[in-house]
Amino acid sequence: MSDDEKQIEGSSVEHHETQNAEGMTNNVNARIQNPLHGIPQEKLLAQVEAFAREREMEDILPSLKKGALIAQNPSGFEKIAMLTEEDRTVIRRETTHKWHQTKALYYTIILCSIAAAVQGWDQTGSNGANLSFPEEFGISPEDPDPVKASRNQWIVGVVNAAPYIACALCGCWLSDPINHFLGRRGAIFISALFCFFPVIGSGFTRTWQELFVTRILMGIGMGLKAATVPVFSAENTPANIRGGLVMSWQMWTAFGIFLGFAANLVFFQMGRLAWRFQLGSAFVPVVPLLVGVYFCPESPRWLMKKNRYRDAFKSLCRLRNSELQAARDLYYVHRQLEEEFKVMQGSNFFTRFIELFTIPRVRRATLASFVVMIAQQMCGINANYRLLFLYDLPTGRLQSIECIAGIFRIWPGQLCFRNSCRLGILLTLPAFGRRNLLLSTFPNMAWSLLVAGFCFYIPKESPARTPLIALFIYIFACFYSPGEGPVPFTYSAEVFPLTHREMGMSWAVATCLFWSSVLSVSFPRLQGATGSVGAFAFYAGCNVVALVMIFFLVPETKQRTLEELDYVFGVPTRTHASYQLNKALPYFVKRYILRRKDVTLEPLYNFDEVESITVWEKGAGH
DSSP states (O other): OOHHHHOOOSOHHHHHHHIIIIIGGGOOHHHHHOTTTTOOHHHHHHHHHHHHHHTTOGGGHHHHHHHHHHHHOGGGGGGOTTOOHHHHHHHHHHHHTTTOOOHHHHHHHHHHHHHHHHHHHHHHHHHHHTTTHHHHTTOOTTOSSHHHHHHHHHHHHHHHHHHHHHIIIIITTTHHHHHHHHHHHHHHHHHHHHTTHHHHHHTTOOSHHHHHHHHHHHHHHHHHHHHHHHHHHHHHSOHHHHHHHHHHHHHHHHHHHHHHHHHHHHTGGGGGGHHHHHHHGGGTTHHHHHHHGGGSOOOHHHHHHTTOHHHHHHHHHHHSSSHHHHHHHHHHHHHHHHHHHHHTTTOOHHHHHHHHHHSHHHHHHHHHHHHHHHHHHHTTIIIIIIIIIIISTTTTOSTTHHHHHHHHOSSTTHHHHHHHHHHHHHHTOOOOOSHHHHHHHHHHHHHHHHHHHHGGGSOTTOTTHHHHHHHHHHHHHHHHTTTTTTHHHHHHHHHSOGGGHHHHHHHHHHHHHHHHHHHHHHHHHHHHHHHHHHHHHHHHHHHHHHHHHHHHHOOOOTTOOHHHHHHHTTSOHHHHHHHIIIIIHHHHIIIIISOOSSOOOOOSOOGGGHHHHHHHHHHHTO
């Protein structure tokens, strides 16, 4: 590749060359994402008629024809002569009343929200249980023998991390085959079973090894659910509200975390039996999920992949406000699937996994999703916040007693739980954004975490110690909530092309939960070895590292169409990093630090060329 092609200087020629030489050569998704573009109207209608005959759907042929014309030119539907005024009103309302949706769609949204809440509740069952199950099983981290105490700290960390280990190594990767054979609803049902029986079983365990096994089994369900539900939600919802609903996965997971802490508080007073009820109570939200998924519409896209077009149309009619919208989406997805099948001919689970790292456009999405997911753990929310302030906080034990004593020194049980609940509520605040949100919140997370750590130098007798530490932890959570909290799952669900979306989402979720397990295992020992200030400082530094990684390796995707995303990830990583270093960073310094108003930032992408590049690619035969 020439030096000219490695640099994007703003001219359309250089944009065009870089896109095609480095990205579009191996990127088949431009034609997958826009399969109807450029087809003459007569030819398109003839193709629709052939489709209706082949699928025995001639009874809805008029709606299919109208829908195909709308799908070909969504912004120009007002000029389509075949449409009636009633048809145009229906399409207009997609913009003017975008949240006016069917009961079946809102039922699906509620079900996905319940699944996310189950995910959060499962994550918090061990928080209160840490108060008593180590004593019950003879693995107290406060053993007078330093050697035994160190060993027990590792064991408690492994038990807490067991679900994340299972998620990362097994549960997420089962998503692809189970979804293939059983569908989205079937995968959610299987995941709910793994979140039901093992959870109940954990309340009856007699050794820490048995508890470890039940939590491993629960983790399989968590991983399968986390990789399936966002995709299920995205496939069932209209494009104009899809982003907000996929974003809600993390919000409702956080709400489930809050509910889990509330359950911990309810059972806190039960003495030695408390941990059994705290672990077992997580089965409660699974019951409506197990029952409710039976009545939920199946993903139309999955039904069409199984050649069940009539069932897919019935499902779309339940999910859309009119037969016209259902017919439009049916034919459009059908054409997408035709292109996808051509691309994926002969592919299997293993080849799709390998292609995550070998196809340039997919590889860049894989790298970006990896960065945002690992950053979610590097920021310290699951280690410093969830483990120190949520897992260990209720116990008032381990070396973190020194931390906790300054914050919740009086009533180290109930008061700690109540403050945990308040923090849980804080995390349920919804927010939206992508790269810019991350770049603006990570520096603030770093300084607030560092200052919170330095507050432990304040003498314990000082009345200022408690409120200051609590204040900066709340500030840290406030910055996490709109940024690194919801963004990773939304970002990962949208960056992968259709051909690799399920595998890509499995990769992203596995990355997140694997590093969560690593931090869960290592944190008790890290905190015991470095003390409270050291642990806080370590994760403050990790926030800075994550900021640098995001700045250089994560492109912006907010409000980009699928075609534009192909263009974004068609640009080489080195080109994106060079642009950020040589142009974006100097512009930021001059504009916002030196306060100069005479500087402009040359854009990296020219999205006006996306359509022309797509046409060029088709003509080139890619």
